[in-house]
Amino acid sequence: MEIRHFITFRKVIEMGSFTQAAEHLGYTQSTVTSHIQALEEHLGAPLFNRMGRKVSLTDIGTKLLPYTQEILDTYGKIEGITSEGQEMRGELKIAAPESLTVYRLEPILSEFRKKFPHVSIRLTNATCGDNKKAILNGHADLAFVMLPQMQHSDLIIHPLMDEPIVLVGSPDCSLTILDERYKNQKLNECLITNEKECSYRRIFEEYLREQRIAPASTMELWSIEAIKRCVMSGLGISYLPLMTVKGEIQEGTLKVIPCVGGFQQIFSQVAYHKNKWISPALKMFIEITLKHARDWSCAEIV
DSSP: OOHHHHHHHHHHHHHSSHHHHHHHHTOOHHHHHHHHHHHHHHHTSOSEEEETTEEEEOHHHHHHHHHHHHHHHHHHHHHTOOOTTSOOOEEEEEEEOHHHHHHTSHHHHHHHHHHOTTEEEEEEEOOHHHHHHHHHTTSOSEEEEEESSOOOTTEEEEEEEEOOEEEEEOTTOSOOOBSGGGTTOBOSSEEEEOOTTOHHHHHHHHHHHHHTOBOSEEEEOSOHHHHHHHHHTTSOBEEEEHHHHHHHHHHTSSEEOOBOSOOOOOEEEEEEETTSOOOHHHHHHHHHHHHHHHHHHHHHHO
């Protein structure tokens, strides 16, 4: 067994197929197959159930996964050994939702890139729930989420900032406030929203259920920018993080529709596994993130 076999094994799990793993690793599919076969021959059992183009772990594959993570973490520590004066190198795997990627991470990534140009950053976007899973299963080194205050025995979590969520509509939207008058009523407006797994969508829909308020219809879109465009065009209303619509509210192309009743607070947070080896690159990325979070808070106070 060789390190590259374990790297291939983990990549197949991440991508869900031999073909996609080969593309990301720069191998032929036959090479990926040979790496997996080498592990299977050594263990005397198959690691994957092959169902068409997709694969899933067998019981033996599931048992091998945590050991693979330990092996690759140790390998990363060895690769990360640098003598004084050498450039920092390595790879960081970061998971974040679209909202934080677009509206919070740019200055963090920019500063880190300027200071450590030889560290490769692999940034993936997914729902906050999927990002949390990514650090728990070792697919990401660090995850950003927007959730109610997170607590988990296996995670180190740094709250970054309270992220207000607001209901917005176009300036011509007839809805000016959502209060007790709409209880047990159906709104004329369409609710324009993102994926069902989104944390703040779930909170707002729970509020509507409790108030027995129903939107005329629901439109699901793939990005916050698309949602904003539709709301500005008068196609409906949306419940979005304030940071994503602050500019449009100031310009007058969107208006805030106050909602009577309390909502669960949402925070931007950064988290990593408590057993994760903190490489020099990861340590510096966390420090830069926390510094920028302090700047965000100071800007809000001003």
